[in-house]
Amino acid sequence: MSTTTTAVPEKTTILVIGGGPGGSYTAAALAREGHDVVILESAKHPRYHIGESLTAAMRTYLRFIGLEEEFVKHGFNLKQGALFQLVQGMEANWTDFQARIPDYETWNVVRSEMDNLMFKHAAKEGAVAFDETKIESIEFEGNGDPKTARPVAAQWTNKQGQSGRIAFDWLVDASGRAGVMSTQYLKNRVMRESFRNVAVWSYWKGIRATGRPYSFYAEVLTDKKGWAWFIPLNDGTTSVGFVTHQNTSTERRSKVGPDGKKPTVTEHYLDMFQYAPHVKDFLKEGEMIPGTTHSASDYSYWAGGYAGDHYRLVGDAANFVDPFFSTGIHISMSGGLSAAASICSSIRGDVDEMTARKWHDLKVGMLHVRFLLAVMGAYRQMDLEQQNFDYASELLCQGKEYFNHAFIGFREPIQELRTSGDKTEEWTVEDVNNLMEGFGHFFDSSVDEPDVAEVMKVHGMQSISIMAPVLGNKKIEVMAEDEMTRNVLKKFDARKLFGPEVEVNSLKRQALFGYIVNLERGQLGLIYAQLSFDFVLHAIWGRTEPGHELQAVDVDENPLTPTTRNSVYSRFSDALLPLDRRYITTWARYSSGCAFIPL
Known part of the structure; x- marks a missing residue:
């Protein structure tokens, strides 16, 4: 057909x-x-x-x-956010996709x-x-x-x-x-050994909601050997599944029951619910649909x-x-x-x-390692057995060029945390571990909307914009008046890991090899990144500061050459002085390879 x-x-x-x-x-x-x-x-x-x-x-x-x-x-089904139960016995973390951007609900x-x-x-x-x-x-x-x-x-x-x-x-x-x-x-x-996982799942009908209608829900298993998902669908069914490492799955499916037989895929699936009490509770009134059990392995x-x-x-x-x-x-x-x-x-x-x-x-490589690090950070938060793998070394060995470009904005704040070694530009295993640890604040359930509103009132929108530069622990400690402020700033710093990927326009916000994407229909393609005062201001704060007139920088050469970068910095350094010169320096320094230029 x-x-x-x-x-x-x-x-x-x-x-x-x-x-x-x-x-x-x-x-x-x-x-x-x-x-x-x-x-x-x-x-x-x-x-x-x-x-x-x-x-x-x-x-x-x-x-x-x-x-x-x-x-x-x-x-x-509209999906307004996601619930993450990463620690049993603690409140689940709710990530609201519409908290400040109503257009960002998904499905x-x-x-x-x-x-x-x-x-x-x-x-x-x-x-x-x-x-x-x-x-x-x-x-x-x-x-x-x-x-x-x-x-x-x-x-x-x-x-x-x-x-x-x-x-x-x-x-x-x-x-x-x-x-x-x-x-x-x-x-x-x-194949990625640390994520050589097995997923097993099925579909249910007649079940009650999670309390957050149509939300994605993830729960760490009580034995810390994996996690469960719960996804309500528009046809009235709910997708419910489990992810464990292949070693755990093989061990469980190899056990011989009283009848002398190993469990079937469906029997193995149903046995997993003993490790997911919250998901099991959601299914009290439900019924598993016969013949819908599936399994997949080696998918990372x-x-x-x-x-x-x-x-x-x-x-x-x-x-x-x-x-x-x-x-x-x-x-x-x-x-x-x-x-x-x-x-x-x-x-x-x-x-x-x-x-x-x-x-x-x-x-593609940058996008992959960015989400890979996020998942590794989540697995660490869940304290899963997979964390015994050396995530940091695996990330660096997979492709340093991808990693370097994906996390340019995090480099300086992370390197400030080094306890040993020279302050070189090379990422170390310690740096990557610190980066994953910092991402753990993404799941801080103690931060609520009133807290965020209060921080915005004191420090401005740029303090929680995921498009703004990373603050880092040292700057947050200077800015934070109390623990609440510190927690909010750290949580939104962690969210900046996803900053370049929040919408399709991310492709015209990152210059790779000096090019960004022209997203105009009929002109789709790669074009030189054009530097302007608007770009510079956004590169610092993710927004335009009031009172600054936006004027393009006229240059006759590739806008991303060292000469141009220096002239841009020189021309605008005085205007930017009331802000923070460190960020314009950092931005100019790396723009020839990968300029993170939020608009």
Whole structure:
């Protein structure tokens, strides 16, 4: 079946493998720019998929491809926040997505419905979309080595018994966990031992709410060997599952019962509820739907690179962290837009292909390590057995370039905490551990809205803006008049880990290799980051200070050269003196590699 009556063409400009969220999003963005795009999806839509809770950035991404209104009308459950029970016996932490930005409510979704909606939307925007059509093999230029040669065509088959060959100029691999390019050709997928987890889940009906209607709920297990999730869906069912390390899962499923048999998947699943008292209580009035128990393992991984000559990896085909923060679809869409922008610019000749693919690779890698560190920080807060793994070393070994760029804003405040060693720019294991410890304040349940309002009243909006620069412990200790203020400032400092990812406009807030994304329809692509007084002020506070006139900086050279950085600092240092010169110095220092420029 396909969204078109035509046959799979013999040639296209861009071939997208996979019609899940990442593939459909990339295809829609490219098609809206007028490019010839074909999507080949192996399954038949609508089809089942796990991953039912979305992040607060979802609305802005849907708005960019023109899908927000239809998505809202569909009737998915609104998700106004998330509850995290990370310590048994203590109050759960409520993260309110709408506390200060009402537009940031998101959804819990039935994935078969959402994915089908996005697949059809890509076709509506101009992509030629086929489901039940599988890629059998990929051809490379001159039959060369896939690690160095450019992909040029693919062989396909479909459920109707047809087969064929499609040539292309560009390839986007959004094939999900299958990761066609990564696993079959590049052979660069690396499994993450510390998150070699197993998830087991099922669906329930007739259950009561958590007290926060339609919220995502996560609970640490009482034996500290994993965690449970609870996600109410729009079809009246609730997704309930457990995540444990593979060693724990294997041990439990190997135990022989009184009947001399090992437990089935369903029996193992039901046995897990003894470790999740709150989730178990939610299910008192519910009934598990027969035949809906599922299991998945070995799902945390990354590829050694996310782009190459005329190809891009997107979504689960590139990497996957962990379901804890529900970031899978967010990463897919952000990576999809990055792929689309870099391809558009390369096609137009705005940048050379090497720069375009390096931009996408760095963007996807940064996003991955940012959410990976967040999950590692959460696992530490839950005091899970996985914390015996050396998270810090694993993060640094995975890709220092990704890590350095992802956490530039945290570097100086974190290095101030070093107890030994030189104050160099290199991240150390101690630094990373301090960064994860600091992120733990994200889950501080003692902070409530009246506290936040009081801190805003005294210190201004910039004190709790996740787009403002990181304060760090030393500055917070100077600013805080009491423990309440200290806790609020530390919590919002921790939230800044997600700052660049709160909406689609993050792609025009970070200059990578001197380029940001132009998000204007018809001009999607990479452009030079233009420095202005507005940029400088936002880089410091995440807002414009009253009384400052905004004037562009006119330069005849690359705005991110050392000469320009120095002239910007010199020109505006006096105006910025009432604020904090440290941040403009830090911003100017790192802008050539990755300028964090909130707007």
